[in-house]
Amino acid sequence: MTDPTHFEFTRTRVDAATCPEGREQAFFWDTRQPGLGLRVASGGRRTFIFEAKLGRQTIRMTIGPASMPIRVPKDRKGNPTGPGADGEALRLMAFIKAGTDPRAEKAATIARDTADREAAAVVRARDSVTVGEAWAVYLEARRSKWSPRSYLNHTRMAAPGGEQRQRGAGKTVAAPLAALLPLRLSELNADVLAAWLDREAAERPTAASSAFRLVRGFIRWAGEHPEYRALIAPDAYRSKAVSEAVPPSKAREGDCLQREQLPLWFKAVRELANPVHAAYLQTAILTGARREELAAMRWENVDFRWCSIAIADKVEGARVIPLTPYVARLLAALPRRNEWVFSSPTAADGRLKEPRTGHERALAAAGLPHLSIHGLRRSFGTLCEWVEMPAGVVAQIQGHKPSATAEKHYRRRSLDLLRMWHTRAEAWMLEQAGIEQPSVSGEPGALRVVHSR
Known part of the structure; x- marks a missing residue:
C-alpha cells in the first residue's frame, strides 16, 4: 500500500497538501530527494524542511517557504541558476554523511554574516560620523556631571565663530576646536592633533592648551563607548608629537591690576x-x-x-x-x-x-x-x-x-x-x-x- 505522506514533490501536489482535521501539523516527504520534507500547519502554512538522523539524534531544520522552487533551476548546460529546496536538502545531507551537525554550520554562518555586517557598518560609520556629531553627544552625556561654567566653556571652545574674541583687534574668530569638528572621527589621530596644536599655539597658546585638555577628555570618553571605540584612536593624544606640540601652561602675563x-x-x-x-x-x-x-x-x-x-x-x-x-x-x-x-x-x-x-x-x-x-x-x-x-x-x-x-x-x-x-x-x-x-x-x-x- 502506498504511503500518502511520501510522494515526489511537484508544485501541484505541494500546493494541494493539507493538514488533517484535529492535528496541528502534518509532514510529507519527497521520494526523489532524501531528507526533503514539507510541513503543513493547521492554519494552512506550508514550509520546506530537512530531516535526517545523526547517530541517534534526529536533526530537523527549516529550509524555507513552500513557495520557493522545489528543484534547483538549471540552464541548458545543467548549471544551477538559482536556489531550490532539493538543492539545500542535498547540501545539508552532505554534512550528515560527514558526521557534522548542519545546525552548528548554520550558526557559524550566521555569526560570520553578522560579523561581516557589523564590520561593514563600522566602515560606513568611519565615512559618516564626524567629530562635531560625536562632540554634541559627548556634551549632552556629560552635561549633568559638569558645572554650568564647565559646560559653557566646552560650548564656547567649539563655537564656529563669534565666541572667541581676538584681543586688541576688535573682531571675532572661530574657537580653537572649531577646526576639528568637520573632520571624520576616524581622522582624529596623532598627526592631525599635532598639526592642529601647532597652528593654534602660534596664534593663541593659552587657548590652545585649554582646548587640548578638552579634546583629551573627549577622546577618553569616546574610547569608552562601543559606538565610537572602533572609530577613534584612543591613545592619539599620548604620542610624543602631540605632547611636544602642547604649549606649556603658564600664568598670563600682565593680567593683574597694578x-x-x-x-x-x-x-x-x-x-x-x-x-x-x-x-x-x-x-x-x-x-x-x-x-x-x-x-x-x-x-x-x-x-x-x-x-x-x-x-x-x-x-x-x-x-x-x-x-x-x-x-x-x-x-x-x-x-x-x-x-x-x-x-x-x-x-x-x-x-x-x-x-x-x-x-x-x-x-x-x-x-x-x-x-x-x-x-x-x-x-x-x-x-x-x-x-x-x-x-x-x-x-x-x-x-x-x-x-x-x-x-x-x-x-x-x-x-x-x-x-x-x-x-x-x-x-x-x-x-x-x-x-x-x-x-x-x-x-x-x-x-x-x-x-x-
Whole structure:
C-alpha cells in the first residue's frame, strides 16, 4: 500500500497538501530527494524542511517557504541558476554523511554574516560620523556631571565663530576646536592633533592648551563607548608629537591690576549702570574668589551678623571667609529678587551669567588694558603683598591648596585672624582707590556698618 505522506514533490501536489482535521501539523516527504520534507500547519502554512538522523539524534531544520522552487533551476548546460529546496536538502545531507551537525554550520554562518555586517557598518560609520556629531553627544552625556561654567566653556571652545574674541583687534574668530569638528572621527589621530596644536599655539597658546585638555577628555570618553571605540584612536593624544606640540601652561602675563591703576578701575566699575555688575566685580577683587564661586553665591551663604561668607569651594568643597566692611555694604545694597546674591532678571535661572561684558565696558571707559575676570582673583593675591599679608592667609581666603606640609596639616587659621588681615587688605586697596571707607562699630556678633562722613 502506498504511503500518502511520501510522494515526489511537484508544485501541484505541494500546493494541494493539507493538514488533517484535529492535528496541528502534518509532514510529507519527497521520494526523489532524501531528507526533503514539507510541513503543513493547521492554519494552512506550508514550509520546506530537512530531516535526517545523526547517530541517534534526529536533526530537523527549516529550509524555507513552500513557495520557493522545489528543484534547483538549471540552464541548458545543467548549471544551477538559482536556489531550490532539493538543492539545500542535498547540501545539508552532505554534512550528515560527514558526521557534522548542519545546525552548528548554520550558526557559524550566521555569526560570520553578522560579523561581516557589523564590520561593514563600522566602515560606513568611519565615512559618516564626524567629530562635531560625536562632540554634541559627548556634551549632552556629560552635561549633568559638569558645572554650568564647565559646560559653557566646552560650548564656547567649539563655537564656529563669534565666541572667541581676538584681543586688541576688535573682531571675532572661530574657537580653537572649531577646526576639528568637520573632520571624520576616524581622522582624529596623532598627526592631525599635532598639526592642529601647532597652528593654534602660534596664534593663541593659552587657548590652545585649554582646548587640548578638552579634546583629551573627549577622546577618553569616546574610547569608552562601543559606538565610537572602533572609530577613534584612543591613545592619539599620548604620542610624543602631540605632547611636544602642547604649549606649556603658564600664568598670563600682565593680567593683574597694578596699585596705580586702582583709582581708575574702581571709578569706572562703580559708575557701571548695572549695580549687580558693579558689586560683583568689586567683590571679586576684594575677596579673590573664583568667578563661578561668586556667581553661585546665595543669600543664605552671607552672614551679616557674624560677618562671614560661605563659599562653595571647587577644591575643598566649602570654605568660610570674612565678610569685610566694604563688601558687606556692597552686598547689603543689592536687590533681593531671588535666592542669588548676584541676581539677574533676564537670566533663565535668575543669576548673573556673564560679568565679562560689564567689566569690559569699565576697562574701556577707564582706558585700562585687558583684564580677565580671573585676573581680579590674581590681583587680590598680588595686592595683598602690599600689606605683608602672610601667604598662608591669602591661600586660605582664596581657597588654594596648602603648599607645604605645615600648612596642610597644622595651619587652619580662625575666621577672626583671617578677618584681621582681610580687613587690612581691603582698607589699603580702598585707600589707594580714593574711596571713602566704612567704619566698623562693635564686635562681629553685633556688627553694623557705619558710613564714614
